[in-house]
Amino acid sequence: MVTAELLADLKAIFPELKMAGEESVTIFPKEEEEIAKVLAYCNDSRTAVSVLGGGTKRGWGTPEKTQIQLSLSEYTGVVEHTPGDMTVTVKAGTTFKELQGFLAQYSQKLALDPSWPAFATVGGVIASNDSGPKRLGYGIARDSVIGLRTVYPDGRIIRSGGRVVKNVAGYDMNKLFIGSMGTLGVISEVTFKLRPLPKCESLALLSFPEGDLEEVRRFAINLLDSMMEPVALELLNPFMAGNLADRNGYTLAISFEDVETSVRYQEQYIKANQPSRTSLDILKDEEAKAFWNKLYTAAPCGLDSLEEDLSNRETAAAMKIGVVNLKVLDVIRECQLLSDGGQVAAEAHGGLGTGICQVVLRGSADQVAAGILQLRKFAVQEGGYAVVKHLPEVLGGKVDAWGDKPSYFPLMEGIKAKMDPNRILNPNAFIGGI
Numbered sequence: 001m002v003t004a005e006l007l008a009d010l011k012a013i014f015p016e017l018k019m020a021g022e023e024s025v026t027i028f029p030k031e032e033e034e035i036a037k038v039l040a041y042c043n044d045s046r047t048a049v050s051v052l053g054g055g056t057k058r059g060w061g062t063p064e065k066t067q068i069q070l071s072l073s074e075y076t077g078v079v080e081h082t083p084g085d086m087t088v089t090v091k092a093g094t095t096f097k098e099l100q101g102f103l104a105q106y107s108q109k110l111a112l113d114p115s116w117p118a119f120a121t122v123g124g125v126i127a128s129n130d131s132g133p134k135r136l137g138y139g140i141a142r143d144s145v146i147g148l149r150t151v152y153p154d155g156r157i158i159r160s161g162g163r164v165v166k167n168v169a170g171y172d173m174n175k176l177f178i179g180s181m182g183t184l185g186v187i188s189e190v191t192f193k194l195r196p197l198p199k200c201e202s203l204a205l206l207s208f209p210e211g212d213l214e215e216v217r218r219f220a221i222n223l224l225d226s227m228m229e230p231v232a233l234e235l236l237n238p239f240m241a242g243n244l245a246d247r248n249g250y251t252l253a254i255s256f257e258d259v260e261t262s263v264r265y266q267e268q269y270i271k272a273n274q275p276s277r278t279s280l281d282i283l284k285d286e287e288a289k290a291f292w293n294k295l296y297t298a299a300p301c302g303l304d305s306l307e308e309d310l311s312n313r314e315t316a317a318a319m320k321i322g323v324v325n326l327k328v329l330d331v332i333r334e335c336q337l338l339s340d341g342g343q344v345a346a347e348a349h350g351g352l353g354t355g356i357c358q359v360v361l362r363g364s365a366d367q368v369a370a371g372i373l374q375l376r377k378f379a380v381q382e383g384g385y386a387v388v389k390h391l392p393e394v395l396g397g398k399v400d401a402w403g404d405k406p407s408y409f410p411l412m413e414g415i416k417a418k419m420d421p422n423r424i425l426n427p428n429a430f431i432g433g434i
Helices: 006-015 032-045 096-104 122-128 212-225 236-246 258-271 285-296 302-306 325-340 363-379 409-420
Strands: 018-020 024-027 049-052 068-071 077-083 087-091 145-151 157-161 186-194 198-209 232-236 248-258 279-282 315-322 345-351 354-363 385-390
Touching: 006 024, 006 077, 006 315, 018 302, 024 032, 024 145, 024 258, 032 049, 032 068, 032 145, 077 096, 087 096, 096 212, 122 186, 186 325, 198 212, 212 232, 212 248, 212 325, 232 236, 232 325, 236 248, 236 285, 236 325, 236 345, 248 258, 258 279, 279 285, 315 363, 325 363, 354 363, 363 385
Parallel strands: 024 068, 049 068
Antiparallel strands: 018 024, 077 087, 087 186, 145 157, 145 186, 198 248, 198 279, 232 248, 232 345, 315 354, 315 385, 345 354
């Protein structure tokens, strides 16, 4: 319950406040100084605050409900764009789709492919270090960031990195905030290095209807060892391949982006080396983009939590599993076995070359919880990890979103204690309750 004293204090800073029910107040700053004022007040009064963007990451972990929510959804816009240097500085509340639309006017793009791009904000993508299948060719979020402006919990504003691609500024502080889930500071501006828009794009869908994953392994190894340069080499389990592309069996989604001659040459390589008893379709440009857009929105996200009535819907959770590259095959097989056994419906895809799998589990709450624990156990046995990217409230007490604390957790705790000693920022949003 928001107290009258708290409401009066906040209205003194922000005359126009929006209540989110009777339990919390949502503040929509439009200037960096306003973000700093909110955090300074929260720090001084030791009042916890949740940081929001588009809401797509709201289901990550089990963050505590706070009386104050700081939404950056109105803190948007491009601050500076230097086409010749191929850099852009953008406010954190800007959606990924809006930024890409702006850059497309200059035949440039930010080389990332996060989930739910129409709603995901730049700040949320960076705070969660989100990326998609094309990380094989373009890397992850932290590879594209060259500078940040961040508001500390006490209201101080700092800059890390710079606004040019080549800069040396002591410790690489950027990496401290990227992937920190907003628990160390509020990212207000991000400077990215850019890439030119590809002249041509295509997607090869290679299906293995007989389910021979050893044949998939051999083909993937040969492709990765060749001179070809796919930006994505993603394996879909039969359940997901059927839902996304009406394909039968395990399916490789192989993406090429380059000048047209290069793309066509690589398509011919796939055709020439296509294993027997497989089927191949080539999707061009807009068809390829449509496929990826379907994949980016296949998993549930925090936007679902805004719906008022979830009682009649099945429970859905999303997982991220990291293993050594080709062990992705074993994870995808395990997910398919879960589906075939009727324990839970599991849609899964993973990067052969990145080792990152994305899994969506659907079923009853007990089935989904059991599926999460089974896949986590399997991943750990394979030397990997498994975290839950979207955890419905009904599973909050049954599943730990982050799993066991890593050996270096005391270091993480020390950084949190140093930077946010009053623990006001996004409490319990990160591993170990940070």
